Amino acid sequence: MPSIAELKDLKVYFYDQRDKRFIRAVENAGFEVEEGSVLGVVGESGCGKTVTALSMMGLLESEPGIIGGEFFFKPHDEDVPELEQALLKRFRHKGEYRKGDLLNLFYGLGKYVRFEQKPYTIIKDTEKWLRRNDRIMEHVRGKSISMVFQSPRMSLNPFIQVGTQLKNTIRRFNRGLSSHEVNERAEELLLSVRLLQPEIFMNMYPPSLSIGMAQRVVLAIALSSNPMLLIADEPTTGLDTINIHRIIELLEILKVEMNLTLVLISHNIKIVSAIASDIAVMYAGIIVERGSKKDVIKTKKNPKHPYTEVLVSSVPSDSDIKRGKKLSVIYGSVPNNKLAVTACPFLKRCPYAEGKLRKKCESACPELTEVKHGHFLRCYLYQK
Ligand SMILES: Nc1ncnc2c1ncn2[C@@H]1O[C@H](COP(=O)(O)OP(=O)(O)O)[C@@H](O)[C@H]1O
Ligand code: SF4
Ligand SMILES: [Mg+2]
Numbered sequence: 001m002p003s004i005a006e007l008k009d010l011k012v013y014f015y016d017q018r019d020k021r022f023i024r025a026v027e028n029a030g031f032e033v034e035e036g037s038v039l040g041v042v043g044e045s046g047c048g049k050t051v052t053a054l055s056m057m058g059l060l061e062s063e064p065g066i067i068g069g070e071f072f073f074k075p076h077d078e079d080v081p082e083l084e085q086a087l088l089k090r091f092r093h094k095g096e097y098r099k100g101d102l103l104n105l106f107y108g109l110g111k112y113v114r115f116e117q118k119p120y121t122i123i124k125d126t127e128k129w130l131r132r133n134d135r136i137m138e139h140v141r142g143k144s145i146s147m148v149f150q151s152p153r154m155s156l157n158p159f160i161q162v163g164t165q166l167k168n169t170i171r172r173f174n175r176g177l178s179s180h181e182v183n184e185r186a187e188e189l190l191l192s193v194r195l196l197q198p199e200i201f202m203n204m205y206p207p208s209l210s211i212g213m214a215q216r217v218v219l220a221i222a223l224s225s226n227p228m229l230l231i232a233d234e235p236t237t238g239l240d241t242i243n244i245h246r247i248i249e250l251l252e253i254l255k256v257e258m259n260l261t262l263v264l265i266s267h268n269i270k271i272v273s274a275i276a277s278d279i280a281v282m283y284a285g286i287i288v289e290r291g292s293k294k295d296v297i298k299t300k301k302n303p304k305h306p307y308t309e310v311l312v313s314s315v316p317s318d319s320d321i322k323r324g325k326k327l328s329v330i331y332g333s334v335p336n337n338k339l340a341v342t343a344c345p346f347l348k349r350c351p352y353a354e355g356k357l358r359k360k361c362e363s364a365c366p367e368l369t370e371v372k373h374g375h376f377l378r379c380y381l382y383q384k
Contacts, residue, residue, distance in 0.1 A: 001034040001035045002035055002074075002101070003033060003034055003035070003072075003074070003102070004033055004034065004035040004073070004228060004229055005032070005056070005071070005072065005074070005102075005229055005263075006033075006071075006072040006073075007030050007031055007069065007071050007072075008030045008070040008071070009028045009068055009069045009070065010030060010052060010055055010068070010069035010071070011026060011028055011066070011069055012025045012026040012048070012051050012052075012065060012285075013064055013065075013067055014063065015062075015063055015064060022120070022122065024285055024341070025048050025051045025285055026048040026051050026052055026285045026286075027285045027341055028069075028287075029048065029069075029280075029285070030069075031278075031287065031290055033229065033261055034261070034278070035074075035228075035261055036255075036259070036260075036261055037261060037262075037277040038275050038276045038277050039262070039263050039276065039278045039280065040264050040265075040266070040272030040273065040275075040276030040279045040280070040293070041263060041266075041282060042265075042266055042267065042269045042279060043281060043282035043311075044267055044283070047282040047283055047284060047285060048282055048285040048286075049233070049265045049267075049282060050233055050265070053231045053233050053263070053265060055069075055071075056071055056105075056231065056263075057141055057147050057231070058133045058134065058137035058140075059141070059147075061130070064126055065124070065126060065130075066106065066129075067113050067122055068113070069106055069109070070104050070109075071105045071106045072102035072103065072104050073102060073103060073105050073140065073144070073145070073229070074101050074102050075103065075140055075143075075228070076143065076144045079139050079140065080103075082139050083103055083136065083139045083140070086135045086136045086138075087104075087107050087108075105140060106133075107136070109129065112124055112126075112128055112129040142169075142173070142222075142225055142227075143173060143227065144229065145229045145230075145231065146222035146223065146225060146229075147222065147230070148215070148218050148230070148231070148235055149218070149233055150234045150237055151238075152211060152214040152217070153207075153209075153214050155218050156206040156214060156217065157206070158205065158206045158207050159205070160205075160206075161202065161203055161204065161205055162201050162202055162204050162209070162217050163186060163201070165217075166186045166221055166224065167182050167183070167186050169221050169224045169225070170182050170224045173225035173226075185224070186202065186220075187199065187202070189220040189223060190202070190217075192220065192223065192257065192258070193216040193217070193220045193223075193250060194216065194250060195213065201217070211243075215235055215239070216247075216250070219250070223258060226258070227260065228259075228260070228261060229260070229261045229262075229263065230261070230262050230263070231262075231263045232264050233265045234265055234266055235251070235264070235266075236248065236268075236271055245274075248271060248275055252274075252275045255275075262275075264276060268315060269281075269311050269312055269315055273293055278290065278291065278293060278296075279292075279293055281296065281305060281307065283345055283346055284345040285345075286341070286345055286365070287368065287378070288305045288307050288345075288346065288377070288379070289307075289308050289376065289377050289378065290375075290376050291374055291375035291376060295372065295375040296308060296375075297312060303375070303377060303381075304377075305346075305377050306346060306350050306352050306381070307350075342364065342365070343361060343362045343363065343364065343365060344361040344362075344365055344366055344378075347361050347362065352381055357380060357381070360380045361380055365378070366378045366380050367383070369382065
């Protein structure tokens with residue numbers, strides 16, 4: 001299947017005013033998302049998953065934010081002319097903007113960012129970049145690309161009825177619909193996320209919804225624009241096991257029913273692997289492994305990043321729980337991402353970094369290398 005989205009070399013930094021230092025949130029992250037597939041993005045808390053998603057949505061506001069990368073995306077056909085206009089209006093850069101199927105939504109970024117080495121300085125006109133990026137993203141955000149955020153209740157206004165919030169979004173993206181049609185569409189969307197008896201939910205206020213119900217309402221709102229790509233950031237946070245399964249199952253059904261492509265973000269590799277076709281594993285802002293689910297999850301025969309290995313073995317399976325099996329623990333903590341990447345980021349926690357190999361691991365961060373068609377690893381164990 002062709003790609004619907006290609007993120008390349010995304011680099012996101014923030015500035016810590018108190019310490020007067022940059023915080024490295026994401027370093028050269030990239031992946032491809034095939035049309036109709038589910039890409040799972042996994043990694044411990046703080047590894048850059050949300051920042052990556054917000055970057056793709058053009059929703060990062062802290063400075064300097066995105067300082068490098070390209071984000072090629074295939075929008076709805078009807079949005080292409082406006083997007084091409086927005087992209088080309090003020091910029092005449094060659095090579096950053098790919099005409100055709102995929103458009104670089106970060107087009108022109110290079111014009112606003114400059115690096116200086118000694119002392120290391122990032123100079124970015126964030127205000128102008130955000131204004132410019134917004135001009136592109138207004139044709140994409142919440143339309144061709146939708147996102148559900150980590151806390152569903154926080155995404156809803158507690159003082160406005162569910163139906164009103166849903167209908168307002170439907171009106172925004174489907175101009176020209178009559179009130180009756182908007183109402184019908186709202187009920188249809190609530191039914192599609194399996195909130196039966198939609199007329200009851202329409203009149204409810206968000207605080208009276210359970211987290212599972214709120215998540216479904218947020219999903220209905222996100223789907224109201226008929227997106228092509230849906231980014232779900234930790235959609236199972238706060239849910240019990242049964243509801244986790246239900247939400248994941250629902251995402252899988254919606255993918256088929258609505259012809260969606262999904263980016264599913266979670267700290268739990270087991271949740272992701274339930275429906276993902278491909279998986280990207282992040283550690284300390286860096287993608288350390290990516291490939292098909294089969295390549296990434298099957299630990300026995302395949303080459304495997306040491307971090308993925310512990311990630312997989314630290315999640316209990318249902319039979320592990322029944323048998324009371326002891327699980328692997330990931331000792332140590334994620335490194336301080338204020339430091340520059342001068343070694344493998346997993347070095348301090350890696351059980352394989354010994355002897356000669358350790359010297360290599362200490363010398364520089366390994367490149368992401370294709371060890372087998374479509375399977376990429378960032379580890380000296382698999383580099384010649
Ligand atoms: N607005 C911000 N300002 C400063 N640092 C931030 C900001 N947002 C995120 N970070 C930092 O960026 C890193 C990645 O965060 P995040 O993407 O939220 O992680 P994850 O979603 O994987 O838990 C973390 O170290 C986090 O503290
Ligand atoms: S490069 Fe070295 S430290 Fe990093 S994961 Fe591989 S073996 Fe471990
Ligand atoms: Mg997050």
